[in-house]
Amino acid sequence: MSDIILHHYWESPYAEKVRRILGFKRLAWRSVIIPMIMPKPDLTALTGGYRKTPVLQLGADIYCDTDLIARTIDRLHPEPSLFPDAGAPLSYMLGAWQGELFWLAVRTVGASAPVFPPGFVEDRATMIEGGLSIERAIRDAPAQREQLRAKLDLLDTHLRERQFVLGARPSLADFSLFHPVWPIKMVPQTTAMLEPFAHLRAWMERIEALGRGEITEIDGKEAVEVARKATPRTEKRADPAEPNGLTPGDHVEVVHDSFGRDPVTGELVASSVHEIAIRRRDERAGDVVVHFPREHYMVRRV
Numbered sequence: 229m230s231d232i233i234l235h236h237y238w239e240s241p242y243a244e245k246v247r248r249i250l251g252f253k254r255l256a257w258r259s260v261i262i263p264m265i266m267p268k269p270d271l272t273a274l275t276g277g278y279r280k281t282p283v284l285q286l287g288a289d290i291y292c293d294t295d296l297i298a299r300t301i302d303r304l305h306p307e308p309s310l311f312p313d314a315g316a317p318l319s320y321m322l323g324a325w326q327g328e329l330f331w332l333a334v335r336t337v338g339a340s341a342p343v344f345p346p347g348f349v350e351d352r353a354t355m356i357e358g359g360l361s362i363e364r365a366i367r368d369a370p371a372q373r374e375q376l377r378a379k380l381d382l383l384d385t386h387l388r389e390r391q392f393v394l395g396a397r398p399s400l401a402d403f404s405l406f407h408p409v410w411p412i413k414m415v416p417q418t419t420a421m422l423e424p425f426a427h428l429r430a431w432m433e434r435i436e437a438l439g440r441g442e443i444t445e446i447d448g449k450e451a452v453e454v455a456r457k458a459t460p461r462t463e464k465r466a467d468p469a470e471p472n473g474l475t476p477g478d479h480v481e482v483v484h485d486s487f488g489r490d491p492v493t494g495e496l497v498a499s500s501v502h503e504i505a506i507r508r509r510d511e512r513a514g515d516v517v518v519h520f521p522r523e524h525y526m527v528r529r530v
C-alpha cells in the first residue's frame with residue numbers, strides 16, 4: 229500500500245477535517261505544505277489544475293475533495309470506521325450544511341481579525357464566479373454573524389443528547405462539522421462566540437483528543453518525484469449505468485460546479501456512482517490518475 233501524502237496548509241479548515249480523520253484512524257502520513265494562494269506548481273503538476281486544499285496522494289493516484297478523500301482513507305483503513313451504524317449517507321447529506329457553516333465561519337472570522345495574508349482576497353476572488361465584493365462582504369458581516377450563531381446553536385442543541393453527531397461513535401459527520409467551527413475557536417477575536425455553547429465545546433475537545441496522526445514533513449518536489457516513480461493503481465472500470473454513456477478511454481473534463489472552477493482534463497479510466505478517475509500525463513509527475521467525487525462535480529466529454 230502506498231504511503232499517505234497530504235498536500236495542505238495548516239490554516240485550512242477542510243485540511244483540518246482530513247488531519248483529524250487521520251488522527252482518528254491513528255495513521256502515519258507525510259505532510260506537504262502547499263502555498264495558500266496561487267501559483268501552486270507542485271500541486272497542479274499532480275492534479276492537472278485542481279488547486280484546492282487539501283489533496284491526497286497515494287503514489288501516482290491523486291484524490292481531490294475531502295468527500296472522496298474520506299471515502300478513500302476509510303476504504304484502505306477500515307478500522308475504526310468513519311461510517312458506523314450505516315451512517316455514510318447521512319454524513320454525506322450533511323455535507324451541504326458543512327459548506328454553509330464553512331462560508332459563514334470564514335467570513336465572520338475574516339471580518340473580525342486580520343487573518344488573511346496579502347494577496348489572499350484577490351486570489352479567492354478569482355475562484356468565485358462574478359468575483360468578490362469587499363463592500364458587500366463588509367455590509368453583510370453583521371447578518372452573517374447572526375446566521376452563524378443560529379447554526380452553532382443548532383449544533384450545540386443536537387450535541388446535548390449525543391457524544392458525537394450521529395450517536396455514540398465518531399463518524400465523517402463529526403469531522404465535516406468540526407472543521408468550520410475550528411477557526412472560530414482558534415482566532416482569539418472570535419473564540420468568545422463559542423462561549424454559550426458548552427456541548428459544542430465539549431464535542432470539539434473530544435475530536436481534538438483524537439490527535440492528527442503521526443506526521444513526517446516532505447516537500448512538494450519530493451511528492452512529485454514519488455508520483456513519477458510510481459504507477460497508478462486504478463484499474464479500468466466502466467459504469468454500465470453511467471447516465472451520459474461515458475466509457476473508459478473517453479476524453480473528459482472535470483470541473484467543480486461552483487467555487488474554484490479550474491478544469492482538469494484527461495482520459496476516463498474508471499467511473500462509478502460516487503467517483504470518477506481520469507488519467508493524464510505530466511512533464512514532471514509522469515502518468516497520474518486524478519480522482520474526483522461525482523456530487524458537486526461536472527464531467528463533460530471534450
Ligand SMILES: N[C@@H](CCC(=O)N[C@@H](CS)C(=O)NCC(=O)O)C(=O)O
Nearest residue numbers: 240241242264279280281293294295
Ligand atoms: N469541496 C472541497 C472544498 C475545499 C476548499 O474549499 N478548501 C479551501 C481551503 S479550506 C480552498 O481550497 N481554498 C482555496 C485554496 O486553498 O487554494 C473539499 O471538500 O475538499
